Amino acid sequence: MKKPIPALLYEQSEPGRRAAILPNCDVPESAFPEDLARDELKLPELSEPGVVRYFTQISQLNFAIDTNFYPLGSCTMKYNPKVNEAMAALPGFVGHHPMQDEHLSQGSLELMYRLQQQLAAVAGFHGVALQPAAGAQGEFTGIMMIRAYHESRGDTDRRKVLIPDSAHGTNPATVTMAGYEPVEIPSDENGNVDLSAFEQGCDETLAALMITNPNTLGLFEEQIEEVTRLVHECGGLVYGDGANMNALLGALRPGDVGIDVMHFNLHKTFSTPHGGGGPGAGPVAAAEILTPFLPGPIVACDQDGGPYYFTDPPQSIGRLKLFNGNFGMLVRAFTYILMHGDSGIRELGENAVLNANYLKSRIEKLLPVKFKRGCMHEFVASGKIDGADDVHTMDIAKRLLDYGMHAPTVYFPLIVKEALMIEPTESENKRTLDAFVEVLETIVNEARENPDLLHNAPHEMPLRRLDEVKAVKDLVLCMRA
């Protein structure tokens, strides 16, 4: 049954309805501060069950990782284990004020210190700063560190940052914000960086290369060592976009193949909630030459077991975010890492890659998949269905919703026409993956037999097809009609 959309809270309001009845006042009354008082506060008047039903109903209009398969490529929507939540809710963490003295903060500091160590170990780096609040802020941090490095050597003519055309949009945005000039380099027919175009960009004006591995096609960048060597030879540094670290866990350490600085997306790789579910965390890890430039403060200790203390790296680029970033996310990621241990972490990566390859091998019989080699944790299909020319990726995506599955990422990366980017993650089982393939089979048949069924999808959602551009450009945040 189609879920009805509840009337807005303000429309449900009835004079005199109350959710709470306060006891009689048993202290002397005093006047409300004049400058804070307003004659008319337009608040809705509702009963407690009315409020609870309203918020429960609107929460159920959405797709969520806790209710539906969510193969949103590039976003790594894996299951967020509830034990993470339990740990983040421990009173010692929740009640800990970030301005408490270090000697009263040893538990939180130890957690941060150990997480720094774990992230450095997983990715093969020397130093880690946990502060950045998201992948994009981590990127900005890393490029600013590279800039500070060049400037510290008086090497100020380097202006250019090379970025493959498959990159996430945040990469060129980061470069521009850091005051550098982004230069796009094409991919070759195998989905790797086009080496000859790349070599032409390697000169004395090169500040850095920003590279994502596996790239956003879900393909392992096969020439990674060659590419990082060439960048270093001409005096540049290499930024690794680590958003796809899920695929590499326990198998390859980016620090070992010439990456100088990289961000993690804890909210992708280490199972902390994101999207509508929580703030992110984008720690940055650096090779030895860039460690002095990390944002501060970071946590240090002089002997095993503490005491732990905050310190600013000697040539730090400064602070990126108030206090210690999104600390609750650090607790969740730390829990996920501890829960799996060394061998478990490796299995996470292996299962993410296995699931993606299993889906790819089945889906390439239904939809075109351009690159024929094995994928990593995700792959990019195309929504062009043989025998259904006027059906597009968006139609397939909307029809999937009718079958209770969140759509894959659509129209990204830009270098694949009608892209459908599919990432199952390690937290799905074979039964779910098979169900997804069966739904896609049904949709492909529908596209050939009754394309309008897809053109008009979704049919079962509370709202039909939305004007997504208008929704973004003309966002209504007010609950009042």
Ligand SMILES: *Cc1c(COP(=O)(O)O)cnc(C)c1O
């Ligand atoms: C998600 C992602 C980012 C940005 O991360 P946010 O946490 O959303 O800011 C950057 N690069 C790639 C490849 C990504 O998948």
